[in-house]
Amino acid sequence: MPLSSQDRLLFPLPAPTAKIPAALWKEMLGPEPPLPAAELADHPLARAMAHAWKYSPYLKRLIRDDATRIARLLTEGPEAVVSAALAAVTSLNVDEMSTDDVMAALRHAKAAAALATALADIAALWPLEDVTGALADLAAAAANTALRAACRDVTGTTDPTGFTVLALGKLGSRELNYSSDIDLILLFDPGKLARGRRNEDPQTTAVKIAQRLVSCLSSRTAEGYVFRVDLRLRPDPDVTPLALPVQGAEAYYQSSALPWERSAFVRARPVAGDMALGGAFLADIRPFIWRRSLDYTVVRDIRDMSVHIREHFDQTEIDLYGYDVKRGRGGIREVEFFVQIHQMIHGGRDERLRLRPTLAALKALVETGKVSPKEADTLERAYRFQRAIEHRLQMVDDAQTHSIPDDEETVADFARFCGYRSERDLAAALKRHGNGVAKLYDQLVEPVASETRKVPLEAQALAGWLASRDLPPTDGVPVIEKWRSGRYRAMRSDRARALLEETLPAIAEALARTHDPRAALMRFDDFLSGLPAGVQIFSLFQSNPALLTLLAKVLTVAPPIADALRRTPELLDTLLDPGAAITLSDPTLLAESLELRLKRFDDLEGKLDEARRWVAENQFLIGVGLLERSITPENARAAYSRLADLIVPALADAAQEAFSRRHGRVPGADLIILALGRFGSANLTAGSDLDLVFLYTGEHDTPSDGPSSLTAAHYFNRLAQRVITALSAQTAAGGLYEVDTRLRPSGQQGLLAVTVESFLAYERKEAWTWEHMALTPARVVHGPEDAAARLLEGIKEVVCQPRDATKLRKDVLEMRAEMDTHRPASSPWDVKRRRGGLIDLEFIAQYLALREAAEGRLPPLGSPATILGRLTETDLLPQDVAQSLASAYDCLSAAQTVLRVGFDSPPQTADINAGMAATLSRCLGKTSLRNAEAALSKTCDAVIASWKTVFGAPRPPQREGKA
Template identity: 45%
Template sequence: MDGVAPPDPVAAAVERARRFSPFLAMALDREPGLDAALSAGRLDLTKSSATPDMPVGRRLRIERRALALNVAIGDIAGVLDLTAVTEALTGFADYALDTAIRAAIEERTPGEVPHGFVGIALGKQGSGELNYSSDIDPILLFDPETLPRRAREEPEEAAVRIGKRVVELLQARDGDGYVLRVDLRLRPSPEITPIVLPVDAAIGYYEAQALPWERAAFIRARAAAGDIALGQRFLDAVRPFVWRRALDFGAIGEIRGISRRIRDHHAQGQVFGAGYDLKRGRGGIREAEFFAQIHQLIHGGRDPALRAPATREALARLAAAGWIDPDDAAILIDGYTVLRTIEHRVQMIDDRQTHRLPTGDALERVAKLHGLDDSRALLEALAPHVAGIGRIYDALDDDVRPAFSHDAVTLEDDLARAGFSDAAAARQRIETWRSAAYPALRSPAAREALEAVLPTLVPALATAPVPQAALLRLDALLERLPSAINIFRLLEARPGLATLLATILSHAPTLADDLGRRPDLLDGLIDATAFDPVGDVASLMATMRAHETGGDYQARLDHVRRVVGERRFALGAQIVAGIADPLDVAAGYARVAEAAIGVLADATIAEFARAHGVVPGSELVILALGRMGGAMLTHASDLDLIYLFTGSFTAESDGAKPLGATLYYNRLAQRLTAALSVATPAGPLYQIDTRLRPSGGQGPLVVTLDSFARYQREDAWTWEHMALTRARPVFGSADARAAVSAVIAAVLGGARPSRDIVADAVAMRAEMAAHKPPRGELDAKLLPGGLVDLEFAVHVVQLVRRVGLHPNLGSAIDDLVGQGLLPAEMRAAHDLLTRLLVTLRLVAPDSQVPGPATQALVARALGLADWTAVVATLATTRQEVERTWQELTRG
């Protein structure tokens, strides 16, 4: 009626609670003060009838009853949303567990604070999502060194007694109810281990013995009570166990297997309707959680932003990062919210930890407690959410998987239909794999993984331009692998990667060889960012330093090698996949190398200084020349480096084992060269060429900046000054780099011996042609009119005219063209020849003409229509470069 105020939602919720929830009605009767406040519309989550002088257990039980009542009424009234409800319940659980730990320690050792004992929250307590009537599933840990204990008491004995008292305080029941049910079965090997574990033993377990499902459990782990610093130390130590960069799809399969076993075990709760299990049923809460956790395990090792413990937040972040469909994420988030809300209604009836919809009149009470007319309305509200979650989760794990026949005739027919021209040879390869002829395929698990991936892998290989060649390269890869399980599971889970692998195996022997040495390189391609530009040098250095812990120098070197290998492989894959310009890839290769030099130089200097100190007033400077100086590398480029040091050569280091400056820096540079070039199990980095240093291979590895400047001014040959045109400092302080750049600018600007540059260049080019002929008819570098001729032409003009002095060849050409000193066609010539060189280093490293399919890839990389256009454009370009070189050097 007009003029009549609507009922207060909190007061209305009190009325519904009294009518339809025996537990809430009892709680209202036991808390008359709260009853009055709530009936008047006042909600206060901090209010209870407990007093500080009560025994700890009783005080917590009364506080819990009051909180449960306030939260329930706020929830039913719509004043508290699901987030507010679960945060309040979790906050109380943390407080109660912490209070119980403090009380248990105080009872045994009065005056002691809870050092050395921590409760690690798992499950919904860990993620801040506790149910209305939920167990908590902590892992209790202790530190034997700091745990308070009585005289002559062993730490293990004290810890177990404290743990038992904690559980007793929380679980004991009386007329005021209970505080929390505690389930300690998520600890390592609960059937044989004590209820409280030493922290180091727990770390050892998770590092060496833990099961795949425990990884998923630790997505939501949190130090919740007691000695939080101890708990955080534990979690930091086991983080690599949870968030692995190398993907283990066996673990993903295990998580899916848990879901299937739950469906089987709780078969009666799978069918939607009265009696449906909101948590474990098909399309239920657990499937929304598992969907998020599976994707977090796949991608969270590489993207820390995805490690959100709360389910809805995790789904939102996965969608934002592009790993799951945004519409699917919305369906899962909405469904999870509704199911959790109704789950709370079910639990509010009798304060029981149940997840199953009741039947008959009991279901009517749940519906009416929620504010609906009847059970039919409740089921109608739930049905679309259950169907949506079930549909999305089912798509993760289709149990009806195709399989390849073991019958020789049928298998051969299938391979022929797939596109293999020699189906008999293809069948023989697959039969070889199945026979466990290779070490990587000898375990039953490996052969099972092979059978699972064949329906994905074989069609992908069949789409390759030359399926037989791709199959043979895969065979060679399998023959070399120590284990194939993970790569098979990765390909099974991500069919798109199987297609890319087939393309790499068909076209790129360089990348296929890299993959044979490090099959985990394929992992990196699952990350969407693998096909983005690699970022600037600073961001790459940050990535290379991201896993530095402690002072383990070798571990740091290995991490840099892994990152460099992943980035170089991904850059090469970008060209093969046709999604990046080879010029951009060449610049990316150079940024990766510069970042590696910076990180490894810092690490090597720090390690060297531990024994020998530093040379006061002096520092190492690294000068890059050649393609590295010009910031345009290929996949296989050497790094041309010169090591210099500032300050006086008469100085001495200040460490425990002092060295004179020259010996100090020469030994340091030897260490750094080894760090950059020596192969380890993590893979090789770069070949380092230091022959461009003063006096070449006859001179010391490192000289002072003053010596370098004097040599360049007085003694360097024309070819050394030509090399200097592409010199660029890549390591050292800003002041040191500026000093080196000033020396280079002065020398190139004319502070050098007067020589016949053109005659010297002509003689050098003839000598090179005689001793280093082209490797094949596509040698973009050494053929007449190739990159070497172009570089010589540019360097002659730079040295003679003293202009266009950019280390990057393309920028130098632009400057010289702008001044009318080179024909305009030279920039296009540079770009075409560089693209060809960078691409061929991957797909035809012998510079011979590749097969027709790879010819199309090369044409695409060069931005040309077809191979005919490649041949014609290359011929025209070489003629233009050769003509320019001849005109510049003609007497």
């Protein structure tokens, strides 16, 4: 039966199918084999055994050595043999055994597991994960048993408290290859480690334990060895002892470690000894491994390492003879580097990528949008194939080799051991997989700068160079000389300045492509002046040249975004995360991302900082999407609103959790947060504040159940203030939202939080007309569903109550005139307050909703857009007027959304830069700012005309000289 696509993926080398001569059965299994000849003929392990017998001297020896082991393999399967070997290692009674007996038992178990895993691999019974996982589990168990024996020899007790064994490399990720070293780092806590028999100092004791541990595992005896141990990944291995004090190691990794050591620790885990000590150490150095900002310095460092490896092995091309499947071009190491580069770039921000196994991490990279499914398929197929070849190489003689032999006869035999008819077929497969990996890897680490693009150093030549790129020499020369001088903090290191020189051509090209190159240059200078460091940002630009073009545009078009970038350059990271836009557009993924970010912190302060970072990143992404036209204004407002919808309840819960530690909870009562205004309409823009009303269920005098009890009224008023602080306070991570609570009952004079019943009673009997208007976009954004439903039902009743049409009209017009007096429009681009602007549209929508809701002709609750849209389905206004109002709201809302990205307050026409002018013009479907402004005025005029149709009176003018 042909292999399925999935089988070809999991088992890239075919299982042996050749018929086995009867004489070979007797030679392998003796005159009385454990199974009848007929069963042996079709038994996959028996065929694998015959295959190994022919091509692997090492496996042939293991088959000969122990008939009992072979019988168990054939009758019970490899799982049973490996499980028994693992159980034998973990159950050794080290206290009652000599060291020699422990070593012999470990080697016997290793031989059993080695044969079982090899035959399961050859027979295509186990995929790669099972083979490597079985070997890794045995290695971890053997290390723990050997450590207990070492501790007994040195300290008199088998208790390893204060001594931990960290596994790096393939043991750390449970991907151990067939004849692998195990990469260990040995650490100890001087205050917890037991004293040596001679009462030595802790360092001496720890080194003696380390020496005996290594000897127990690595020494060759008559039974062979267990695993070779490599301790060279510890800090400064040439000068440091075999075991290091945990505090010293932590200080090293936090301050002095090299980039490749970060890569090593991506797969680190404690495997033996004091597991709590090892786990705590890895937790302490987590900031060293997983950096919050996207760190593209790792691309350069690993690229340099790759070039060195390729040069050392002289394998810039993939050739069968002598090809190193681990370190050669397109080999195993490049697959691992490809995955680890992405992990180290993005893993500090996304915990889902912090996976040790290569294939599991590759799958996570696909799921988070960092790597395409096609790329991942190429890498996974190559990785499984190359690991299978690596295992066959090592099975031949149990040698730690990764290279195809050099001579034709040996290669021909090896090809057949791998299931190929000829070495030509093996060569074709190696090239196909290797070239696929090499192409993807080269694209990832390809250098950006070239020697032919160097920027002149002398001022005169530099001036000419700038002029040839349409950049102003008068401003450009002193600015670049300032960068080169190291005057800015980001430019003080030699490496930062070297990276600057390599990146300058791309920077110049990006600045020159903007609408105003001089302004772009000066804003880029302003951006660099605020950076705390330069190496990472220039490495980022090198790895992502298109980012420079986008950055230059943002710096010149949208000053508020530029200011945010200067304060927090890490915001650029969001643009490089392919999954960020997908997450932003999907409410479920967005909620999950916030939950993942906040759950890292147990304290309220940590949650507040992280919430601000999360909102800032997503708001930045929305703003840039608007400027790049990848997000429509309508979708942008929905996205801004989704962020607030998630943040408000998350921080309300966090604030209440902290508050309840002292004051407990009020039995039978819950906090409810009502959103009004633009938040209620789910129509937020950049910089929008949140109109909130805080309510609670239950009775106002019910006491809380905490150590410091409060009545419900005091409890929820104080809790509401805590929530407001959580949402609005400036923290180390910046600000979040301004909160406006003036729409609560009795406004600023009223209690901050009242019961639901009190709120509804006030709205029914005491509220002004404008307060009922404010209720039309009401939404509950926090609170139990049943209580929220009851509250909204009560609000609907308030909005739908019968009204005197004449009084309603009079109240609405007086309220609008009051707003004109106190807060008139400040410019023609004040699309919110100008005559015929958004506030006029909102008044029309809310007035009609209050007037018609009782008859069911318009919805009692909904955003202005919803109400105006429904208006077109009724005969309340002429159809052309209703359609004009709905279209005007869409047009003005779009202009407002774009303007709020570029300006903190409405600009004058003269203050709109060329880049924003182009963006606004496109938004309004025009080719110039003058035409866009005219179109805006025409839209507002249509609203003014409609005002008379709705209210029966002209829209009064605003103050003279205003819009």
